[in-house]
Amino acid sequence: MSTADSDTWGGSRAAIQYHYDLSNDFYALWLDETRTYSCALWHGPEDPADLATAQRRKIDYHIRESGAVGQRRVLDIGCGWGATLRRLTGDHGVVEAVGLTLSDAQADFIEAQQSRGVGVRRESWATHQPAQPYDAIISVGAFEHFAKPTESVPERIAVYRGFFERATSWLNPAGGLSLQTIAYGTMRPEEANAFMKSQIFPDAELPRLSDIVAAAEGVMEIVAVRNDRMDYSRTCALWLERLRAKRAAALKMVGSETVQRYEQYLKLATVGFRMGKLNLLRLSLRPVVRGWRGAIASNAV
Numbered sequence: 001m002s003t004a005d006s007d008t009w010g011g012s013r014a015a016i017q018y019h020y021d022l023s024n025d026f027y028a029l030w031l032d033e034t035r036t037y038s039c040a041l042w043h044g045p046e047d048p049a050d051l052a053t054a055q056r057r058k059i060d061y062h063i064r065e066s067g068a069v070g071q072r073r074v075l076d077i078g079c080g081w082g083a084t085l086r087r088l089t090g091d092h093g094v095v096e097a098v099g100l101t102l103s104d105a106q107a108d109f110i111e112a113q114q115s116r117g118v119g120v121r122r123e124s125w126a127t128h129q130p131a132q133p134y135d136a137i138i139s140v141g142a143f144e145h146f147a148k149p150t151e152s153v154p155e156r157i158a159v160y161r162g163f164f165e166r167a168t169s170w171l172n173p174a175g176g177l178s179l180q181t182i183a184y185g186t187m188r189p190e191e192a193n194a195f196m197k198s199q200i201f202p203d204a205e206l207p208r209l210s211d212i213v214a215a216a217e218g219v220m221e222i223v224a225v226r227n228d229r230m231d232y233s234r235t236c237a238l239w240l241e242r243l244r245a246k247r248a249a250a251l252k253m254v255g256s257e258t259v260q261r262y263e264q265y266l267k268l269a270t271v272g273f274r275m276g277k278l279n280l281l282r283l284s285l286r287p288v289v290r291g292w293r294g295a296i297a298s299n300a301v
Contacts, residue, residue, distance in 0.1 A: 013102045013124075015203035016145060020103040024081070026253045030242040034059075035081040035109075038141035038180060039232040039280045051238050054231075058180075059087045062138045065224070065284040066178035068094060071135035075170065076100070077125050078142025082110040082118060089117035100128060125163060133172045143181035147205045149189075149197065156205065160215035168219055168287040177220065177285040184208050185229065187277035193268060200265045209281060216285060224284040232280040233273035240266035 020037075031037055032052040040054035041061055049057070062084065068074045070093040076084050079099025088094040099120040101107050110120040121128070125142075146163060147156040167177050184206050192206075209225070216222055243250060243262060250259045272278040 015201070016102040017104065019201060020080075020101075021105040022258070023253055024105050024109055026250060026258075027081075029246040029250055029253070030239050034083040036083045037080055038235075039228060040235045041228065042231055042234065045230065045234075051235070051242075054235075055083070056087070058140075059084050060092075061282070062140060062178040062180065063088060063092050063136075065176070065282075066136035066138050067174065067176040068092065068136035068138065070094070072096065073132060073134050074098070075130070075134045075137045077137065077139035078145075079106070079110070079120060080141070081106050082113060082115070082120065084138060084140065085110065085118045085120070086113070086115050089115065098130075098134075100125060125166060128166075128170075130170055133175075134170050135172050135175050137167050137171060137175065137177045139177070140180040141182075143179060144201070144206055145204045147207070148203055149205045151205065153211065156207065157211050157215045160207065160211060161219060164216050164219045164285070171287055173287075175287070176223075179281075179283045179285060181212075181281050181283075182206055182232070183212075183279045183281050185276045185279040187272070191277075193272075196265065196268060199261055206278075209279070212281070212283065219288060220285040221288055222283055222285055226282050227279045228282060229273045229276060229278060229280045232278070233270050236266050236270040236273065240270065 027037065028035060032050075032055055034052055034055050036055040036059070039058065040051060041058035042049055042054050047054075063069060066074070068088060072095045074088050074094050074097050076088075076097060076099045079085055079101050082099060085097040085099045088097040095117055097118050099110060099118070100123055101120060102122065102124060104122065107120045107122050110118065143160075143163075147159045151159070171177070189205070197204075213222065240263065243259070243266065247259060269278070273280065
């Protein structure tokens with residue numbers, strides 16, 4: 001990847017900060033106690049687990065799928081407020097968990113926690129230069145910000161391929177990547193809601209599963225993929241319910257315009273996932289093994 005690419009790929013810092021730096025306290029009002037801002041994981045519609053339990057289950061799923069349990073050094077790309085980082089070092093025996101974020105508010109929060117073994121870097125995957133390899137990589141809810149609406153499909157695929165190439169270069173031979181992203185379902189990109197694209201997630205573009213497959217070909221092997229869109233519909237509905245329950249406090253924090261904007265966003269997202277216009281993909285990937293020596297090194301045979 002060229003220097004020019006690294007300057008423009010990986011998500012817009014201004015767009016990330018527009019959404020995620022709004023107010024840590026505002027998000028804490030309606031997210032669960034883990035401050036996890038991505039789709040939770042339930043075992044079907046009858047699963048009675050509460051939101052916090054389902055979020056921890058999601059985090060543990062990605063930790064297992066990436067092969068991070070008991071490892072020395074793990075990377076979390078788009079680390080949010082650090083729930084996965086703290087889970088890695090506090091519950092899964094990881095010595096060092098490194099998070100990447102372009103949000104100053106999120107980085108400030110993680111640094112203030114002073115959690116053992118947890119570090120955060122205010123940078124994109126496109127400019128990240130690790131001093132040592134990682135044993136596993138996790139990325140939840142960041143892939144949606146990698147490409148831009150102005151890019152053609154081939155250009156977007158090139159961005160995604162650049163990400164997979166960099167992730168592969170950072171991993172130890174037996175390492176894996178667990179990836180979670182919203183993706184287009186039955187909805188075409190030109191049908192995307194203008195309010196969502198301009199007022200909620202500016203300068204971001206969703207992938208299609210076919211884009212991810214094309215980008216990974218020859219670089220990373222897709223070991224497993226699942227579409228948990230109904231889990232995201234349920235997550236967004238619970239977030240909306242929690243925001244409405246704390247509406248008075250939210251109004252004091254961010255004002256009526258912002259509260260109304262987030263209520264509309266969460267309602268649209270709840271319906272979009274339920275209808276299948278949007279998908280929620282969880283993918284497990286491993287670097288493509290090249291040659292017998294590589295296969296032996298990665299325990300593939």
